[in-house]
Amino acid sequence: MIREGATPAHDATVSEMEPEEKTVVVALAGQPNVGKSTLFNLLTGLNQHVGNWPGKTVERKEGTFAYGDAVYRLVDLPGTYSLTANSEEEVITREFIIRERPDVVVALVDAAILERSLYLVAELIPLPAPVIVALNMMDVAEKEGVRIEPQVLEAALGVPVVPMIATRNRGVQDLLEAIDLVARGGYPYDPSVPWIRQDHWDVLQAVQRVIDGCVPDPYPEDWTALKLLEGDQRITAMMEACLPADRRQQLHEILLGHDDALVAVASGRYDWIGRMTRAALTRPKTGAISLTGKLDRWATHPFWGLVIMAGILGLVFWLTYAVGAPLQELLDTYVVGTLAEFARTGLSGAPFWMIDLLADGVIGGVGAMLTFLPILIIFFAVMGILEDVGYLARSAYVMDRFMHLMGLHGKSFLPLFLGFGCNVPAVLGARVIESKRARLLTILLAPLIPCSARMMVIAFLAPAFFGSAATLVSWGMIVLALAVLVVSGILINSVLFKGERAAFIMELPIYHLPNWRTIGLRVWQRSVSFVRKAGTLILGVSVIVWALSALPGGEIETSYLARIGHLLEPVGRLMGFDWRLTVALLASFVAKENSIATLGVLFGTGEGGGLANQLAATFSVASALAFLTVQMLFVPCAATVAVIRQETDSWKWTLFDLGFLLVVSLTAGVAVYRIARLVGV
Amino acid sequence: MKSGRPWASPSLESPDEIVSLSTLHSGEHGEVVELGGGRCMLSRMTALGFTPGVDVAVVQNYGRGPLIARVRNARIALGRGEADRVYVRRTTG
Numbered sequence: 001m002i003r004e005g006a007t008p009a010h011d012a013t014v015s016e017m018e019p020e021e022k023t024v025v026v027a028l029a030g031q032p033n034v035g036k037s038t039l040f041n042l043l044t045g046l047n048q049h050v051g052n053w054p055g056k057t058v059e060r061k062e063g064t065f066a067y068g069d070a071v072y073r074l075v076d077l078p079g080t081y082s083l084t085a086n087s088e089e090e091v092i093t094r095e096f097i098i099r100e101r102p103d104v105v106v107a108l109v110d111a112a113i114l115e116r117s118l119y120l121v122a123e124l125i126p127l128p129a130p131v132i133v134a135l136n137m138m139d140v141a142e143k144e145g146v147r148i149e150p151q152v153l154e155a156a157l158g159v160p161v162v163p164m165i166a167t168r169n170r171g172v173q174d175l176l177e178a179i180d181l182v183a184r185g186g187y188p189y190d191p192s193v194p195w196i197r198q199d200h201w202d203v204l205q206a207v208q209r210v211i212d213g214c215v216p217d218p219y220p221e222d223w224t225a226l227k228l229l230e231g232d233q234r235i236t237a238m239m240e241a242c243l244p245a246d247r248r249q250q251l252h253e254i255l256l257g258h259d260d261a262l263v264a265v266a267s268g269r270y271d272w273i274g275r276m277t278r279a280a281l282t283r284p285k286t287g288a289i290s291l292t293g294k295l296d297r298w299a300t301h302p303f304w305g306l307v308i309m310a311g312i313l314g315l316v317f318w319l320t321y322a323v324g325a326p327l328q329e330l331l332d333t334y335v336v337g338t339l340a341e342f343a344r345t346g347l348s349g350a351p352f353w354m355i356d357l358l359a360d361g362v363i364g365g366v367g368a369m370l371t372f373l374p375i376l377i378i379f380f381a382v383m384g385i386l387e388d389v390g391y392l393a394r395s396a397y398v399m400d401r402f403m404h405l406m407g408l409h410g411k412s413f414l415p416l417f418l419g420f421g422c423n424v425p426a427v428l429g430a431r432v433i434e435s436k437r438a439r440l441l442t443i444l445l446a447p448l449i450p451c452s453a454r455m456m457v458i459a460f461l462a463p464a465f466f467g468s469a470a471t472l473v474s475w476g477m478i479v480l481a482l483a484v485l486v487v488s489g490i491l492i493n494s495v496l497f498k499g500e501r502a503a504f505i506m507e508l509p510i511y512h513l514p515n516w517r518t519i520g521l522r523v524w525q526r527s528v529s530f531v532r533k534a535g536t537l538i539l540g541v542s543v544i545v546w547a548l549s550a551l552p553g554g555e556i557e558t559s560y561l562a563r564i565g566h567l568l569e570p571v572g573r574l575m576g577f578d579w580r581l582t583v584a585l586l587a588s589f590v591a592k593e594n595s596i597a598t599l600g601v602l603f604g605t606g607e608g609g610g611l612a613n614q615l616a617a618t619f620s621v622a623s624a625l626a627f628l629t630v631q632m633l634f635v636p637c638a639a640t641v642a643v644i645r646q647e648t649d650s651w652k653w654t655l656f657d658l659g660f661l662l663v664v665s666l667t668a669g670v671a672v673y674r675i676a677r678l679v680g681v
Numbered sequence: 682m683k684s685g686r687p688w689a690s691p692s693l694e695s696p697d698e699i700v701s702l703s704t705l706h707s708g709e710h711g712e713v714v715e716l717g718g719g720r721c722m723l724s725r726m727t728a729l730g731f732t733p734g735v736d737v738a739v740v741q742n743y744g745r746g747p748l749i750a751r752v753r754n755a756r757i758a759l760g761r762g763e764a765d766r767v768y769v770r771r772t773t774g
Contacts, residue, residue, distance in 0.1 A: 082728035116753040266727030397758045401746040504760030
């Protein structure tokens with residue numbers, strides 16, 4: 001039976017402890033979609049810290065909780081299917097257990113797909129830390145007619161097995177008791193260890209003989225031998241560096257003769273799982289089609305799947321524009337406007353530059369950041385719900401055939417598409433993509449999605465220049481941007497990534513109701529992290545752009561920014577720009593909508609309709625088309641640059657992307673200008 | 682058909698012929714005989730449940746684009762290229 005249980009006390013923090021008291025370190029491991037975040041949040045409450053694993057772009061969550069008289073530090077390991085060095089997540093998980101040696105590893109498994117779920121347990125048990133198996137989703141398993149006897153499984157495994165339903169807070173008390181027992185060494189821990197398939201026993205022994213005594217601390221020798229046979233590149237490189245030349249040669253020959261050993265190792269694990277579950281698990285012979293199966297007939301259908309996705313995306317857009325945009329405006333008028341006003345009156349005696357610096361530079365920057373929040377929160381919530389419910393994987397499945405033409409993954413679609421609202425969440429959303437290359441490519445391409453701020457600029461300028469054709473021009477601009485995105489994707493993929501396509505192998509998890517607590521926490525953490533990280537950069541850029549536009553004399557017409565604009569006039573002239581349009585483009589680096597405000601100042605008209613008409617009188621239609629084109633494809637705003645840097649963890653890729661976009665936008669601008677002149681508009 | 686595999690040549694086709702997973706229709710079952718592909722893909726496939734001898738049911742296959750298979754009770758989506766490299770013997774399920 002699963003016991004009802006209270007959650008542990010959340011109020012203890014490490015700092016409150018007596019210094020001599022030892023903190024028990026508990027690592028939480030599990031395959032994706034087994035409810036790891038739900039359990040983590042249940043145990044730690046708000047007492048958690050989110051960051052990145054050092055030097056990686058993988059999220060690291062850590063929290064504390066108290067149980068009995070001890071304080072526990074819970075480390076959430078990344079969700080992985082196995083522990084072979086195919087991805088950063090897998091390396092992080094195993095390195096943490098091998099090097100940090102947590103007191104307990106809680107392996108969360110999905111009871112409904114017990115055999116497959118235990119594969120990670122088969123990899124965890126040989127590592128040097130005691131494992132507790134937490135059998136989650138017992139309710140789902142029961143509904144599918146799967147019967148599991150936890151005590152029988154425990155007897156077979158030789159490690160504690162705790163049945164639970166994390167979403168309903170059941171079994172948590174038993175899990176805490178088991179953690180406590182194992183951490184104190186009070187459990188007769190005697191795990192059954194999986195072994196390689198029988199036909200490879202002698203090969204494994206041969207490998208063990210060759211590496212005997214040479215395996216560096218703290219790696220277990222048996223484990224190292226298995227990983228060598230699995231062809232694990234990191235372990236192979238490690239042993240090649242450690243072994244003397246003759247043994248290295250021997251090892252090399254053994255491995256070369258058995259490049260099929262990987263499958264034998266995996267089969268050995270599944271054989272072990274079969275033995276472990278034989279007595280404990282009964283499945284219904286003829287399964288009725290599950291709810292997931294029924295829903296998937298529609299959700300993954302080549303045609304209806306697209307229709308359903310279009311419906312969901314339509315809803316998201318409606319939400320973004322009906323709720324997000326008005327909220328943005330409210331924030332801008334009331335919070336930012338009031339703050340700026342307050343600063344101006346409060347500092348009325350101070351020198352002009354100080355007032356302007358505070359009102360325009362600092363508060364303007366804070367405002368630019370604040371106005372991102374409504375759209376970001378909606379985006380995080382939508383992505384969180386779609387991921388938690390299980391729909392994200394389906395949308396990826398439906399879109400993969402289109403996305404892989406560009407070297408992207410099916411999962412690239414949703415983040416990119418939601419980039420129409422704002423590019424910042426598009427870049428952040430790329431985290432859902434497991435393949436590193438596809439994730440990078442998604443991030444690099446995200447700025448080419450026309451965001452709502454850029455669409456606003458177009459909506460303002462197009463009517464004045466093109467009259468009744470304004471809608472057509474606006475659509476043309478969107479199509480142009482998307483065409484450039486597709487071509488850039490194909491180009492970058494074939495040149496930089498040698499046309500390698502991300503393999504598409506993905507689990508379609510069982511659908512279930514969203515867990516609001518988990519989603520809410522996630523939205524909160526992501527938003528705070530954005531404000532903290534991107535906030536500083538946005539603020540910095542805002543102040544710099546303000547300084548350039550206000551110094552030395554306080555007038556933008558004579559400012560450094562204007563001088564830069566004059567300096568760049570030869571480039572602008574290729575597209576029929578004068579220095580003012582160039583300055584407007586530069587100012588849009590803080591936020592895209594700034595280009596209108598800047599033009600308003602430069603033409604002395606403010607932002608009213610007068611500006612659009614005056615622009616139409618000053619510039620030719622060809623120049624206007626070129627300006628819109630460049631504006632559409634130009635270097636993204638500072639916030640987007642900040643998150644590109646954060647998510648790629650590389651200035652090299654960030655600068656590459658900026659350079660690439662600069663070249664693409666200017667080339668397209670010149671081309672549009674020339675073509676427009678040729679056809680005589 | 683992939684070349685270089687003796688059982689893939691037409692002369693060896695028999696009632697329990699070995700075919701790639703992508704040729705199975707929705708609702709059909711097969712027993713995995715061999716997994717192709719690079720080491721990295723093999724490692725992912727095995728971790729998701731594909732090993733020689735295991736029963737695979739094709740849940741959805743529209744003849745193009747990715748397909749859905751059921752392996753060890755989990756639903757796995759596979760690109761067509763990936764499914765081409767899973768060789769199965771047709772079974773009655």
